[in-house]
Amino acid sequence: MEREVEVTGFTNKKRGRRSCASPRRWARRGGIDRLADWVRWSAQRCASHAGREVCGRDAAKRLDAGGRPYGYPFPDTEASVYWHQDGAFVVFPISPGRYRVLADLPLTKAERPPTPTLDQAQAIITRRGPPGLIAYDPIWLAGFRINGRKVADYRSGRVFLVGDAAHVHSPAGGQGMNTGMQDAFNLAWKLAIVVRGTCGDQLLDSYSPERSYVGDQVLKDAGRLTTIGTLKNPVGQSLRNLVGHFMLGLMPVQHAFANSMTEMAIGYPKSPLNGAALRGSAGPKPGVRVVPLQGQSPLGSGGTPRFALFAQPSEAVTDLLKRFGELLEPELRAPFAHDEMLLVRPDGYVACSATSASVVGEYLGGLCISPMARQQPIAAMGGR
Numbered sequence: 001m002e003r004e005v006e007v008t009g010f011t012n013k014k015r016g017r018r019s020c021a022s023p024r025r026w027a028r029r030g031g032i033d034r035l036a037d038w039v040r041w042s043a044q045r046c047a048s049h050a051g052r053e054v055c056g057r058d059a060a061k062r063l064d065a066g067g068r069p070y071g072y073p074f075p076d077t078e079a080s081v082y083w084h085q086d087g088a089f090v091v092f093p094i095s096p097g098r099y100r101v102l103a104d105l106p107l108t109k110a111e112r113p114p115t116p117t118l119d120q121a122q123a124i125i126t127r128r129g130p131p132g133l134i135a136y137d138p139i140w141l142a143g144f145r146i147n148g149r150k151v152a153d154y155r156s157g158r159v160f161l162v163g164d165a166a167h168v169h170s171p172a173g174g175q176g177m178n179t180g181m182q183d184a185f186n187l188a189w190k191l192a193i194v195v196r197g198t199c200g201d202q203l204l205d206s207y208s209p210e211r212s213y214v215g216d217q218v219l220k221d222a223g224r225l226t227t228i229g230t231l232k233n234p235v236g237q238s239l240r241n242l243v244g245h246f247m248l249g250l251m252p253v254q255h256a257f258a259n260s261m262t263e264m265a266i267g268y269p270k271s272p273l274n275g276a277a278l279r280g281s282a283g284p285k286p287g288v289r290v291v292p293l294q295g296q297s298p299l300g301s302g303g304t305p306r307f308a309l310f311a312q313p314s315e316a317v318t319d320l321l322k323r324f325g326e327l328l329e330p331e332l333r334a335p336f337a338h339d340e341m342l343l344v345r346p347d348g349y350v351a352c353s354a355t356s357a358s359v360v361g362e363y364l365g366g367l368c369i370s371p372m373a374r375q376q377p378i379a380a381m382g383g384r
């Protein structure tokens, strides 16, 4: 990472040998020659999420009122949503006495949404929020418009798009930052293994389909929540308020919502990295996230990203550990079921499940560059 530097263009070279998909080439295809333009151009290709706009206000403030601390009628750990006929108003506690409030406003014709003043924010709080909330000492006041769009491909040769450069959407559901961090999390271990020379470049090809799939889901969910949250039809508003009040009071719905917001529930069911799945197994399937087990070191932890093997010790498994020492954690983890093996990626998602070490060997051999790892006869690995 280079700070205080602006990217104005890039040349996509393959280790300095030949140039491929340079900005000029992109330019020839789409009439562009800057990275930002490329992102915009790629985003425009994603027709399913053309830019829908609503206008909003976002501000971090302290809310205060006599009687209750800070005037907020809920514990400082709970966000609250007020569905007013004028539009939604949301309060997010950040730290004791510090809150972020957000409200949607009618779209203006101005080129950029105007920055709200503290008085305007207070007027909205008074009209839409709980009685007695007073805002003062704002640290951030901002007007923004919502765009929902994403690029068609997160990778162009040696260039990878991560975070808002690849996808932007409404803040409804609070997914933007999480999604960007998980893009980086998905890419980092793959880059590390490829740069180390253990796996071939094709491992990196899985980044775009995996994260693009998640990006599509996040965009859809954020779009739906925004539509519901900004309903203007009074009948629709009443129905939403009634159903929302009932549903959000249910514990399972709250859990599902929390899982979705934290993105713990996401998976890669269609990933090109998914290997064999054991039929009839009660364990997690390829592409599903393995919940960290208490007392075990987190999957992928340590200086070098490695796959984890959940299996009973055996000769064939010891062989696997030796043959793929650069890719596998040196220690086995206890299997989920006695005769089942689970290979888990460094980011905690299942790669494949099997009863035979040869299936796992074949999977890892397919990723490896090393001729030793690739060529060893699979039959020699045997079953357990």
Ligand SMILES: Cc1cc2nc3c(=O)[nH]c(=O)nc-3n(C[C@H](O)[C@H](O)[C@H](O)COP(=O)(O)OP(=O)(O)OC[C@H]3O[C@@H](n4cnc5c(N)ncnc54)[C@H](O)[C@@H]3O)c2cc1C
Pocket (backbone or CB within 6 Å): 005, 006, 007, 008, 035, 036, 058, 144, 162, 163, 164, 165, 171, 173, 174, 175, 176, 177, 178, 179, 180
């Ligand atoms: C009002 C609002 C509320 C939000 N609320 C939430 C929330 O509750 N939860 C959540 O998860 N997310 C939320 N988000 C989204 C979240 O803020 C973003 O998803 C996240 O900040 C994106 O991080 P990023 O690093 O991908 O991009 P950015 O934070 O945009 O960082 C990109 C950086 O690249 C720099 N840059 C841009 N162009 C160039 C160039 N050509 N050369 C060099 N540097 C360049 C920029 O200056 C910037 O520093 C919200 C967003 C908004 C607008």
